[in-house]
Amino acid sequence: MDKLKVLDGELVKNYLAGNEKSFEILIKRHKQRVYNFIFSKVLDRDITEDIFQDTFIKVINTLKRGKYNEEGKFLPWVMRIAHNLIIDHFRKSNRMPTFKNTDEFDIFSVLGDGELNAEKQLIKEQILSDVRKLVDELPEDQKEVLLMRMYKDMSFKEISESTGVSINTALGRMRYSLINMRKLIDKYNVILVN
Missing domain, CATH: 1.10.1740.10 (RNA polymerase sigma factor, region 2, helix turn helix motif)
Known part of the structure; x- marks a missing residue:
């Protein structure tokens, strides 16, 4: 054997x-x-x-x-x-180690436990799901610009050409979409911390 x-x-x-x-x-x-x-x-x-x-x-x-x-x-x-x-x-021994998250140090890397990583993944998925629901509530023109910019990584010039509006209008819609997202986050008390 x-x-x-x-x-x-x-x-x-x-x-x-x-x-x-x-x-x-x-x-x-x-x-x-x-x-x-x-x-x-x-x-x-x-x-x-x-x-x-x-x-x-x-x-x-x-x-x-x-x-x-x-x-x-x-x-x-x-x-x-x-x-x-x-x-x-x-x-x-009454001495639970205390860890603070810093740029070089992440509590999850120290614990290295699959369960915690799974928990972190679930939290991340929940946040992404919450964000998608908020995006769906935006006015159609703002949602379109936000999705093109954030999810498709398009430039404002590309967005402008794709939607048939000026670059300034595309920028304005992006700005309003972010303002409205913040309002929706407050309204629904969504926590976006991972």
């Missing part, structure tokens, strides 16, 4: 069927990434070792109870367990 070609899901099944060696392969395969992930958050070798051990104890217990159903997503599942144990560690 070539260890590298056997998928994680297959190794999990083999382990559950009583093959202890399969779990050793899983640990060897993912040990470094899980360990590095934990260390990057706690910055202490002893604490990292403890959380690493706890992570795999929790993995074994969950597998033994038949509660694992993350078909083909073993590593992200293990990382979520490690992430939760890291949070527990900081809660117990």
Whole structure:
């Protein structure tokens, strides 16, 4: 059996069927990434070792109870367990790290958790959906100019030629569309922060 070609899901099944060696392969395969992930958050070798051990104890217990159903997503599942144990560690020691978003530093890159990225993606999609609804409420001539400028990346000269109006009229419609968008954002209390 070539260890590298056997998928994680297959190794999990083999382990559950009583093959202890399969779990050793899983640990060897993912040990470094899980360990590095934990260390990057706690910055202490002893604490990292403890959380690493706890992570795999929790993995074994969950597998033994038949509660694992993350078909083909073993590593992200293990990382979520490690992430939760890291949070527990900081809660117990009453020193949750505080992070501020700056230009060089983004909280999402530190957490590096697929769930948060998914949450961020959902927020982004909601914002885009809200913006589309607001755009639909603009008068037709303003909406046309806004869509050409923002979504089709057309110049005002191209917009002017395409709509058959002067460049100044196209600029004016764009200006009014933005003013009206701001009014609609206020009216509907839309939050456009991602």
